[in-house]
Amino acid sequence: MVDVARHAGVSLKTVSRVVNDEPVGRELVDRVLAAIAELGFRRNDIARNLRSGQVSATIGLLIEEIANPFYATLASVAAEVAAVHRTLLITASSEEDPARERALLADLTQRRVDGLLVVPAGDDHSFLRREVELGMPVVFLDRPPERLLADAVLLDNQGGSRAGIRALLDAGHRRIALLLGPLRTYTMRERLAGARAELAGAGVRDEALLRDGITSPEEAERAAAALLDLPDPPTAFFCGNNRLTVGALQELHRRGSTAALVGFDDFELAHLMPRPLTVIGYDSRELARVATERLFQRIAGDQSGPSTTLLPTWLLHRGLGG
The missing domain is CATH 3.40.50.2300 (Response regulator)
Incomplete structure (x- = not known):
């Protein structure tokens, strides 16, 4: 409020009265409100409560x-x-x-x-x-x-995705598709980084099987379908969250595909899905x-x-x- 008072050319007490809706002349109110707008000030009730012990x-x-x-x-x-x-x-x-x-x-x-x-x-x-x-x-x-x-x-997003990819590599998979949400999200960036690190360590590099920016199970289902239609389709899928796992799972089940599936996040009724899958769980x-x-x-x-x-x-x- 000191900055507001200085900018408006009024006393600190005047600013306090305006902010707390106490009687003040119209001209002073206008000057204080203009200064508040220019400085982006707003009343901080937290600080006021701390000072009053509330x-x-x-x-x-x-x-x-x-x-x-x-x-x-x-x-x-x-x-x-x-x-x-x-x-x-x-x-x-x-x-x-x-x-x-x-x-x-x-x-x-x-x-x-x-x-x-x-x-x-x-x-x-x-x-x-x-x-x-x-x-x-x-x-x-x-x-x-x-x-x-x-x-x-x-x-531990990176550690979780590395463990998931490692399980697929240990099972003999080299054509592993990655289905991820928008990479502006920290968790997706971390999960992609972990997956890439594990793939690189095994000498597996195939960006053609990466799909990101997926935001719904329906989009994941369509992405999985397009990947399975490739001349050399993936033999395994890694999904960045539970919603993408559900979408990919629907397409794999519809086709009767035996492609392996690993997904980040456990989800309700995952144990009752009609085919085996692996999820990356946490508490x-x-x-x-x-x-x-x-x-x-x-x-x-x-x-x-x-x-x-x-x-x-x-x-x-x-x-x-x-």
């Missing part, structure tokens, strides 16, 4: 898609941990839209939450730096922040628990430097006969 007993969780079972699990566990700390969880969904992510995080901070859990959608989180400097605890999960120093709890509940407990450590006053926690993954054999 707490809201709420935390915010920003996820990608509430209908996805993975994110539903994160929200459920975060709510359980929050309840132990007598705190309410507010959940919002960015729908993978960076602009929506920024708007929702701004709204959550204005609602005076005590801390934030964020599964990021964008690639620039420097807009949160001011909030962090003013004391807002923020923990990122599943994906790290960009251009911001903050705690993060992540999966999503632990991911949410570790991140939420870290957030409450920060809220309680932990001032140590930002940390990154990497959680393990493992291979699971699924499907009937798997």
Whole structure:
């Protein structure tokens, strides 16, 4: 507010009165509001609450898609941990839209939450730096922040994809198709990097079998179909997430194909699929628990430097006969 007062040529008390909707002359109000607009200032309720000793007993969780079972699990566990700390969880969904992510995080901070859990959608989180400097605890999960120093709890994406590719190579496969989501997403980049590293180590290089930017089971099904129609089709598929695995599985089953299938993420009823497959599993509940407990450590006053926690993954054999 000091900057606003200086820019508007008024006292700090005048800015405070305007921001808090107290009586002020119209001309002064206009000058302060103009300065606020030019400087991009907004009232920081978190800082005000900290100064007054108040707490809201709420935390915010920003996820990608509430209908996805993975994110539903994160929200459920975060709510359980929050309840132990007598705190309410507010959940919002960015729908993978960076602009929506920024708007929702701004709204959550204005609602005076005590801390934030964020599964990021964008690639620039420097807009949160001011909030962090003013004391807002923020923990990122599943994906790290960009251009911001903050705690993060992540999966071993590269290690998991390397293990999946290694299993296919050990089974004798050399024509391995890679079906991945948009590479702007950290998890997909990491999973591709792990797969490529393992393939390169075995002397296998075939970019013609890579398909990325796939966003739905239907797209994955079509991509698998096109690859199987090649003169020299793949003998195995590696899928970057559970939705892509389901799409590829549908096409393989429709054709009666014996191509091997490895996919990142376990999924409900995977053990009942009509053919063997391998999934790269992990404990999503632990991911949410570790991140939420870290957030409450920060809220309680932990001032140590930002940390990154990497959680393990493992291979699971699924499907009937798997």
